[in-house]
Amino acid sequence: xxxxxxxxxxxxxxxxxxxxxxxxxxxxxxxxxxxxxxxxxxxxxxxxxxxxxxxxxxxxxxxxxxxxxxxxxxxxxxxxxxxxxxxxxxxxxxxxxxxxxxxxxxxxxxxxxxxxxxxxxxxxxxxxxxxxxxxxxxxxxxxxxxxxxxxxxxxxxxxxxxxxxxxxxxxxxxxxxxxxxxxxxxxxxxxxxxxxxxxxxxxxxxxxxxxxxxxxxxxxxxxxxxxxxxxxxxxxxxxxxxxxxxxxxxxxxxxxxxxxxxxxxxxxxxxxxxxxxxxxxxxxxxxxxxxxxxxxxxxxxxxxxxxxxxxxxxxxxxxxxxxxxxxxxxxxxxxxxxxxxxxxxxxxxxxxxxxxxxxxxxxxxxxxxxxxxxxxxxxxxxxxxxxxxxxxxxxxxxxxxxxxxxxxxxxxxxxxxxxxxxxxxxxxxxxxxxxxxxxxxxxxxxxxx
Numbered sequence: 536x537x538x539x540x541x542x543x544x545x546x547x548x549x550x551x552x553x554x555x556x557x558x559x560x561x562x563x564x565x566x567x568x569x570x571x572x573x574x575x576x577x578x579x580x581x582x583x584x585x586x587x588x589x590x591x592x593x594x595x596x597x598x599x600x601x602x603x604x605x606x607x608x609x610x611x612x613x614x615x616x617x618x619x620x621x622x623x624x625x626x627x628x629x630x631x632x633x634x635x636x637x638x639x640x641x642x643x644x645x646x647x648x649x650x651x652x653x654x655x656x657x658x659x660x661x662x663x664x665x666x667x668x669x670x671x672x673x674x675x676x677x678x679x680x681x682x683x684x685x686x687x688x689x690x691x692x693x694x695x696x697x698x699x700x701x702x703x704x705x706x707x708x709x710x711x712x713x714x715x716x717x718x719x720x721x722x723x724x725x726x727x728x729x730x731x732x733x734x735x736x737x738x739x740x741x742x743x744x745x746x747x748x749x750x751x752x753x754x755x756x757x758x759x760x761x762x763x764x765x766x767x768x769x770x771x772x773x774x775x776x777x778x779x780x781x782x783x784x785x786x787x788x789x790x791x792x793x794x795x796x797x798x799x800x801x802x803x804x805x806x807x808x809x810x811x812x813x814x815x816x817x818x819x820x821x822x823x824x825x826x827x828x829x830x831x832x833x834x835x836x837x838x839x840x841x842x843x844x845x846x847x848x849x850x851x852x853x854x855x856x857x858x859x860x861x862x863x864x865x866x867x868x869x870x871x872x873x874x875x876x877x878x879x880x881x882x883x884x885x886x887x888x889x890x891x892x893x894x895x896x897x898x899x900x901x902x903x904x905x906x907x908x909x910x911x912x913x914x915x916x917x918x919x920x921x922x923x924x925x926x927x928x929x930x931x932x933x934x935x936x937x938x939x940x941x942x943x944x945x946x947x948x949x950x951x952x953x954x955x956x957x958x959x960x961x962x963x964x965x966x967x968x969x970x971x972x973x974x975x976x977x978x979x980x981x982x983x984x
Contacts, residue, residue: 682708683705683706683707684705684706684707684708684710684711684765685703685704685705685706685743685765685766686703686704686706686711686714686765686809686811687701687702687703687704687764687765687766687767687778688701688702688703688704688809688810688811689701689764689767689777689803689809689810689811689812690775690776690777690778690803690805690810691810692776698770701767701778704808704809706808706809710808711808713806713807713808714763714804714806714808714809714811715746715748715763717804717806718761718763718802718804718811718813719731719733719748719750721802721804721813722750722759722761722802722813722815723750725800725802725815726752726759726800726815728752728754728755730752730753730754731750731751731752731753732750732751732753733748733749733750733751734749734750734751734758734981736978736979736980736981737749737758737978743765743766744764744765744766744768744895745762745763745764745765745766745895746762746763746765747760747761747762747763748760748761749818751981757818758818758820758981759815759816759817760815760816760817760818760819761813761814761815761816762813762814762816763811763812763813764780764811764812764813764814764895765811767780767895768780768895768896769896775803777803777810777812778812780812780894780895780896780897781860781862781894781895781896781897781898782798782801782814782894782895782897783801784860784894784897784898784899785798785858785860785894785897786798786801788858788859788860788899790854790855790858790860792850792851792854792855793847793851793888793890794847794848794850794851794854794888794889794890794891795851795854795855795890795891796816796819796877796890796891796892796893796894797816797817798814798815798816798894799815799816799817800814800815801813801814801815802814802815816892817879817890819877819878819879819890819892820878820879820880820882820977820978821877821878821879821880821887821972821975821977822877822878822975823867823873823874823875823876823877823878823892824844824872824873824874824876824877824878824889824922824926825867825868825871825872825873825874825876828975828976829878829975830926832974832975833926833974834974835930836930836967837926837927837930838927838930838931838932838964839964839967839968839969840968840969840970840972841923841926841927842935842956842960842964842968843968843969843970844887844889844923844970845919845923845939845952845956846953846956846957847888847889847970848865848876848889848891848919848922848923849916849919849949849950849952849953849956850953851889851890851891852865852891852915852916852919852949853949853950853953855891855897855915856912856915856949858899859899859900859901859908860897860898860899861897861898861899861900861908861911861912861914861915862875862891862894862896862897862915863896863897863898863911863914863915864893864895864896864918865891865915865918865919865922866918866921866922867893867922872918872921872922872925873922873925873926874893875891875892875893876889876890876891876892876922877889877890877891877892878890878972878975880972880975880977882977884971885971885972885973886970886971886972887970887971887972887975888970898911912948912949913945913948914945915949916942916945916947916948916949916952917942917943917944917945919942919949920939920940920941920942920943920944920947920952921943923939923942924939924940924942924943927939932960932963932964934959934960934963934964935960935964937955937959938952938955938956938959938960941955
């Protein structure tokens with residue numbers, strides 16, 4: 536049987552892949568027609584191979600034919616299957632592509648053909664000659680958002696165990712840019728300007744809660760800012776079902792004060808991807824009290840500048856409290872306080888005016904909620920004391936130290952602190968007090984994009 540082993544006729548085993556590729560075939564002739572001169576060795580060999588299965592006619596056996604005239608690479612034998620007594624690795628099932636479905640969430644449904652089945656497709660581009668947007672889109676794209684942008688729809692909502700919450704839209708970067716362009720158009724229409732453009736000298740500010748961009752009017756030579764809300768932290772809704780936040784509350788009670796951001800318009804913008812709310816506001820050219828451009832250049836003689844600004848912040852806060860409104864976010868970021876207190880600087884005199892900004896979380900309390908109202912007003916005053924204690928550091932006079940310390944400790948309310956500044960601090964240090972902030976850098980000349 537040695538010859539049988541050399542020609543590949545050994546029974547197929549995991550250790551003999553050659554046998555699996557080209558199994559030898561038993562004789563097709565009946566036994567009674569065999570040649571009488573056939574050797575006994577050949578008869579034994581055929582009997583040994585008689586149990587092998589006959590190959591299917593649909594899958595003919597591969598013949599080992601080699602072209603002697605061409606150097607063609609030969610196919611390598613396929614690997615042998617694993618033994619039955621050895622475990623094999625389970626098949627890996629790929630999860631469905633969830634992003635592929637989410638990318639089409641906001642794409643409208645259209646019907647094609649006669650089968651009556653809806654299929655998602657992108658909206659066709661505008662035809663030639665259609666009026667272009669008034670606002671020039673920024674060349675470098677929108678903000679710093681990457682990947683998916685989560686936006687709470689200002690009108691659509693879902694029911695939860697705690698009530699109704701805004702529906703979250705997960706937009707692609709391109710879809711989010713489309714929303715921003717629609718908002719630019721709405722702002723241009725609201726302010727009745729055909730000469731607005733994106734001011735590329737002022738970087739956009741984008742976070743989880745909103746997107747702020749500065750526009751420049753080439754006719755009036757003025758800047759304005761607008762904010763797109765991405766996240767709402769309120770439960771109220773208006774008659775049309777839109778979310779109500781602090782900016783709506785301020786507009787409803789006609790908040791107008793030199794030390795509170797002016798809110799000329801609140802817009803409701805519908806796009807094919809999401810419905811959002813946009814607030815148009817004045818541009819504060821001096822940045823915020825938390826910016827490096829302000830903190831790093833304060834110098835040693837900072838109290839004569841900061842105490843008048845503290846009084847302005849408290850006066851703006853008193854105006855809000857007189858409308859039974861509580862800001863609830865005067866501190867800003869705890870590790871960098873002062874981000875919600877901005878500066879508006881006159882470009883000629885360089886006199887600075889403090890402005891309370893970011894009214895998103897503002898709350899309104901009814902007469903019956905007096906205890907809650909008193910608690911929130913005290914929290915607002917305490918937060919202002921914390922901000923100015925951080926800015927003043929150890930460079931405080933005795934009078935300034937006492938006022939800020941009592942504000943921070945919730946001993947003084949806003950009205951008491953204003954009285955102490957006027958009656959206690961100003962008589963001793965008023966001759967040095969100044970709101971001139973020529974040390975704060977102003978933004979460069981606008982450059983449209």
